[in-house]
Amino acid sequence: MSIQHEIPSYLSSHGIGPWGDYLEQIDRVTPYLGPLARWVETMKRPKRILIVDVPIERDNGTIAHFEGYRVQHNTSRGPGKGGVRFHQDVTLSEVMALSAWMTVKNAAVNVPYGGAKGGIRVDPKTLSPGELQRMTRRYTSEINIIIGPNKDIPAPDVNTNEQIMAWMMDTYSMNQGSTASGVVTGKPISLGGSLGRREATGRGVFVVGCEAAVKRGLDIKGARVAVQGFGNVGGIAARLFSEAGAKVVAVQDHVSTVVRESGLDVVALQEYVLANGSVAGFQGGEEIADRALFWATDCDILIPAALEQQINVDTAHTIRAKIILEGANGPTTPAADDILHDKGVLIVPDVIANAGGVTVSYFEWVQDFSSFFWTEDEINLRLTRIMREAFTSVWQLAEEKKVSLRTAAFIMACTRVLQAREMRGLYP
Numbered sequence: 001m002s003i004q005h006e007i008p009s010y011l012s013s014h015g016i017g018p019w020g021d022y023l024e025q026i027d028r029v030t031p032y033l034g035p036l037a038r039w040v041e042t043m044k045r046p047k048r049i050l051i052v053d054v055p056i057e058r059d060n061g062t063i064a065h066f067e068g069y070r071v072q073h074n075t076s077r078g079p080g081k082g083g084v085r086f087h088q089d090v091t092l093s094e095v096m097a098l099s100a101w102m103t104v105k106n107a108a109v110n111v112p113y114g115g116a117k118g119g120i121r122v123d124p125k126t127l128s129p130g131e132l133q134r135m136t137r138r139y140t141s142e143i144n145i146i147i148g149p150n151k152d153i154p155a156p157d158v159n160t161n162e163q164i165m166a167w168m169m170d171t172y173s174m175n176q177g178s179t180a181s182g183v184v185t186g187k188p189i190s191l192g193g194s195l196g197r198r199e200a201t202g203r204g205v206f207v208v209g210c211e212a213a214v215k216r217g218l219d220i221k222g223a224r225v226a227v228q229g230f231g232n233v234g235g236i237a238a239r240l241f242s243e244a245g246a247k248v249v250a251v252q253d254h255v256s257t258v259v260r261e262s263g264l265d266v267v268a269l270q271e272y273v274l275a276n277g278s279v280a281g282f283q284g285g286e287e288i289a290d291r292a293l294f295w296a297t298d299c300d301i302l303i304p305a306a307l308e309q310q311i312n313v314d315t316a317h318t319i320r321a322k323i324i325l326e327g328a329n330g331p332t333t334p335a336a337d338d339i340l341h342d343k344g345v346l347i348v349p350d351v352i353a354n355a356g357g358v359t360v361s362y363f364e365w366v367q368d369f370s371s372f373f374w375t376e377d378e379i380n381l382r383l384t385r386i387m388r389e390a391f392t393s394v395w396q397l398a399e400e401k402k403v404s405l406r407t408a409a410f411i412m413a414c415t416r417v418l419q420a421r422e423m424r425g426l427y428p
């Protein structure tokens with residue numbers, strides 16, 4: 001028996017953009033879902049999409065309008081959960097894909113959430129601090145009706161941080177009439193944030209990177225690492241690899257690429273980026289003009305930690321790394337995945353590799369509910385355990401089914417999500 005449906009045009013973008021990549025990944029996993037495959041359409045349709053107009057008064061008295069989104073892809077296993085992105089290229093299709101990858105990620109590491117994501121199409125670098133605050137607060141008010149500690153819990157993503165989360169928490173709380181610290185995670189520690197959350201995603205990348213290195217017989221000490229994106233995720237991951245004795249030989253951000261054969265001083269580079277906004281002009285390395293050359297870096301471990309579709313058919317052929325750790329969401333297109341698979345590159349997929357952030361967000365949410373806060377050691381130990389367990393179980397499933405780690409992670413996650421969907425049933 002098939003479920004009758006007519007697919008809205010915005011959902012059927014196979015092969016186009018991140019949502020197309022996500023649909024392709026779901027198609028690839030469907031043959032492994034057994035009887036649950038009859039529910040798979042659930043994975044291809046976001047549960048709820050909210051598009052909002054976000055008007056603000058600019059400092060010069062004019063009115064600017066931005067388009068904002070919050071997509072709740074699935075809530076079968078718990079409330080929606082996922083970050084908020086401020087970026088000039090944000091689109092509905094991108095936010096849909098990011099929300100769907102949250103569903104898969106949260107199920108893959110078995111935290112009790114569905115998947116959601118939000119965003120505003122804006123270059124935040126063009127806003128003054130006051131404008132940024134007004135935009136964040138207006139956006140929060142506009143999505144207020146669908147978020148909440150038990151409904152959907154936003155968190156940081158590209159170009160959002162603890163301060164943005166504080167404003168979101170405050171705005172939501174003002175609308176509710178009482179302080180609701182559990183409405184967002186990634187908050188400042190003074191407002192119920194969790195120790196270790198800021199570093200959690202990069203730390204998770206490092207933990208699974210060490211596991212993958214063992215599987216490939218690679219010693220982290222002396223390993224050559226290249227990182228694209230030197231923000232929260234890429235910067236922390238680079239620092240942890242460097243502290244473990246690896247050589248970070250190339251870093252690329254939106255503006256420039258810096259390389260150093262003997263290894264960059266990552267802490268100095270972080271300080272430089274904090275002061276200057278980019279790696280461009282860093283004296284402790286050499287800048288290379290041709291951005292495409294970054295992908296051909298002679299390295300053991302490559303960490304894409306910027307945006308989607310960076311590893312595509314054009315760049316995949318040039319990659320020389322043995323291991324790719326997907327710090328970013330959706331950095332590898334399905335076609336590039338195939339090329340890399342044929343080259344024998346081990347890819348630890350985003351839905352496992354960057355799940356450290358949402359894992360510690362989960363810890364934050366639990367701590368907020370119980371008003372009892374853990375030490376940083378407790379958090380890092382629990383995070384490490386969850387990341388290792390997720391990696392190991394995905395590795396075992398991949399061996400058993402003779403599939404890639406991505407397909408194995410999707411099998412595990414889709415099974416959990418669709419079992420929950422089936423157990424809950426459809427009737428009112």
Ligand SMILES: NC(=O)C1=CN([C@@H]2O[C@H](COP(=O)(O)OP(=O)(O)OC[C@H]3O[C@@H](n4cnc5c(N)ncnc54)[C@H](OP(=O)(O)O)[C@@H]3O)[C@@H](O)[C@H]2O)C=CC1
Pocket residue numbers: 156157158159160201228229230231232233234252253254255277278305306307308327328329354355357358
């Ligand atoms: N923050 C988190 O907890 C989590 C983040 N992620 C994912 O990790 C990725 C990075 O997020 P996060 O570190 O938080 O974001 P940040 O805003 O902190 O940093 C983003 C970094 O990516 C760089 N970048 C942007 N566009 C490009 C480009 N075209 N080429 C090269 N570099 C680029 C930025 O450079 P510049 O400053 O020059 O623009 C910046 O260095 C995203 O895919 C996000 O979804 C995944 C899980 C959790």
Ligand SMILES: O=C(O)CCC(=O)C(=O)O
Pocket residue numbers: 081082083084105153154155156157185186329354355357358359361
């Ligand atoms: O911490 C969270 O809730 C989500 C972080 C996020 O957006 C992601 O994992 O992509």
